[in-house]
Amino acid sequence: MPGTKPDGGDGHEHPYGLDDVERLLGLSRATVRALVAAGFVSPARGARNRLRFSFQDLIALRTAQALARAHVPARRITRSLKELRRHLPAAMPLSGLAIGAEGDRVVVREGGARWQAESGQYLLAFEGDPARGALSVIERPADRPDATGDEAFERALALEPSDREGAMAEYRRAIAADAALVDAYINLGLLLHEAGRLEEARNVYAQALEACGEDAPLLFNLGVLLEDLDRTGEAMDAYRSAVRVDAAFADAHYNLALLCRDAGREKEAIRHLAEYRRLTRVGER
Numbered sequence: 162m163p164g165t166k167p168d169g170g171d172g173h174e175h176p177y178g179l180d181d182v183e184r185l186l187g188l189s190r191a192t193v194r195a196l197v198a199a200g201f202v203s204p205a206r207g208a209r210n211r212l213r214f215s216f217q218d219l220i221a222l223r224t225a226q227a228l229a230r231a232h233v234p235a236r237r238i239t240r241s242l243k244e245l246r247r248h249l250p251a252a253m254p255l256s257g258l259a260i261g262a263e264g265d266r267v268v269v270r271e272g273g274a275r276w277q278a279e280s281g282q283y284l285l286a287f288e289g290d291p292a293r294g295a296l297s298v299i300e301r302p303a304d305r306p307d308a309t310g311d312e313a314f315e316r317a318l319a320l321e322p323s324d325r326e327g328a329m330a331e332y333r334r335a336i337a338a339d340a341a342l343v344d345a346y347i348n349l350g351l352l353l354h355e356a357g358r359l360e361e362a363r364n365v366y367a368q369a370l371e372a373c374g375e376d377a378p379l380l381f382n383l384g385v386l387l388e389d390l391d392r393t394g395e396a397m398d399a400y401r402s403a404v405r406v407d408a409a410f411a412d413a414h415y416n417l418a419l420l421c422r423d424a425g426r427e428k429e430a431i432r433h434l435a436e437y438r439r440l441t442r443v444g445e446r
Contacts, residue, residue: 175213310339377407411440
């Protein structure tokens with residue numbers, strides 16, 4: 162992998178492995194490897210050629226991801242990280258370290274000292290001692306009042322793994338910018354459903370049907386939600402609408418078959434179960 166070196170080759174310790182990076186920063190291995198491949202960090206190689214990271218690498222990785230989410234060009238990210246790495250300590254200082262945005266400048270605060278490095282609009286805060294697993298990260302993307310629905314939707318997708326409330330806020334911004342963006346309604350409704358906010362989710366789906374018309378995935382999600390609300394008859398109607406819009410929607414046929422069976426509608430249950438089996442067999446070929 163380009164940019165890697167023997168452990169300790171740059172004069173800094175590299176005590177963190179991929180497991181540590183996943184635990185401390187919440188980044189997947191695939192994301193870490195992509196950031197390494199892009200040249201944003203240059204980890205060392207330890208035993209069995211495994212990647213080893215310094216404290217500086219941890220900050221660079223998290224900063225690179227935050228800047229990428231803010232749609233900062235890769236060249237500018239590289240310049241920002243070069244400036245950051247030039248000033249960062251080799252380990253977390255006892256006084257703590259914070260990286261934040263002030264206007265269009267990035268400010269690094271170490272105890273009472275403050276210094277600036279070029280970057281985009283974002284806020285990161287690092288607290289605690291990474292060596293003891295106490296590193297925490299907080300991101301707050303800057304407001305973008307002129308963002309399009311698609312831009313807000315992409316930000317919401319990026320936020321979902323780490324900040325579901327932030328993702329829901331971005332989906333609402335996407336809907337406000339583009340009332341016909343059906344996928345934003347679907348994802349927002351699903352997040353609300355998973356959070357146990359069932360009536361809010363139902364209202365979102367109702368708004369989506371009014372703004373976007375019938376959509377098979379939307380109707381399917383509504384059916385699942387109505388089942389959890391014990392509104393079985395309405396759930397069946399939602400599934401029927403889903404398969405009317407998309408006759409090849411196998412999961413809707415299956416869920417409808419189960420509800421029809423429980424309701425004593427055997428012929429309808431058999432018909433939808435047979436369609437489900439036919440569709441899934443076709444999918445396996």
